[in-house]
Amino acid sequence: MIAPLAAREAFLEWLAQERRASPETVEAYGRDVAELLGFLANHQGEEPDLAALRLADLRAFLAHRAAQGIGASSRARQLSAIKTFLRFLVRRHGLAPLPLGGLTGPRRKPPVPRALTESQARTATTDSAEDSPAMAARNQALFTLLYGCGLRISEALSLDMRDAPRAGVGLRVMGKGRKERVVPVLPAVEQAMAEWLRHRGPATPDAPLFTGAKGGRLNPGVAQRALRDLRRATGLPEHTTPHALRHSFATHLLGGGADLRAIQELLGHASLSTTQRYTGVDQAGLLDTWRRAHPRAD
CATH class of the missing domain: 1.10.443.10 (Intergrase catalytic core)
Incomplete structure (x- = not known):
């Protein structure tokens, strides 16, 4: 079983040290992964088993975030962070690959162009x-x-x-x-x-x-x-x-x-x-x- 909190810390260290991500990105990704882990703990009633993670669990998490009123842009960014986290676990911790290509995030509305007066x-x-x-x-x-x-x-x-x-x-x-x-x-x-x-x-x-x-x-x-x-x-x-x-x-x-x-x-x-x-x-x-x-x- 992959220890969730240890996996999260290793992921953030990898982001900062190897990917040279900005402190803001590391903080945002850490928050996104922590929210997923918290949801899974409540959803499963125990410490989440990342090795048993299914696409249905991820879809349930995104639906939960939408029900909380989180905007499409924020949910899309969060899904991107989670996909990066899971791919890291596949490469570094032997997690069985999930068919993440079949998991699509919410459509982002294109921003209204900002014109000058x-x-x-x-x-x-x-x-x-x-x-x-x-x-x-x-x-x-x-x-x-x-x-x-x-x-x-x-x-x-x-x-x-x-x-x-x-x-x-x-x-x-x-x-x-x-x-x-x-x-x-x-x-x-x-x-x-x-x-x-x-x-x-x-x-x-x-x-x-x-x-x-x-x-x-x-x-x-x-x-x-x-x-x-x-x-x-x-x-x-x-x-x-x-x-x-x-x-x-x-x-x-x-x-x-x-x-x-x-x-x-x-x-x-x-x-x-x-x-x-x-x-x-x-x-x-x-x-x-x-x-x-x-x-x-x-």
Whole structure:
């Protein structure tokens, strides 16, 4: 018989020493396993025998947690911790493997995207925390593109000079799954891009549109750090990230009365259900065209 408490301690030591898990993770996993062991002790009326553990016992535990009002996200995380614990026991203590693949956790509801306000989005696309005028222009062009066209950061940074956005000309974007879409370009995007290109100077059509300090294609981490610095310098909220600008694009269009199916096409979502997450975000105003809906269309 595997001693439950000793097994738990050995598991936590393994997490900390070999897996190099953070103290917060070790604490959370320890709590999750302790709750399972406590449930099994009450469920079986004695010290639980882990060697006799069945999938039915685990399902009963998850049902018990749901009845206690524990949210789906917490239960899913707890199941992940328990699966890790049981696999550890199989490897280190000879526990007979359980068919854990047949044990599915609760579905996590995708979080409602956190958008910026229109004022915050304007700050993110017009202010700068850079000392270099060239880098300031580059960042403003990039962030204006993310917000003005709803691009993913990877899509924006994969653009070449030949793709430089121009108002009135659709921008071709290669999205996930090599799926191409065409998005309209606002005058504000073209203006910000023109300022960056003035600093960037001439280049061949296949050269990267956005470059780093050494001239190579801009790294996503550098762009994320630039927005983080801007966030700290201007007091923007913590959720101000490149992807939040894309969220804000969709949210502000939806709030302005744009059609959900049109937003799906602009974002490059394969499924409308993905786009429908934005209906949970604040909506205000009623405008019936894309250009009039977008706050930066002036």
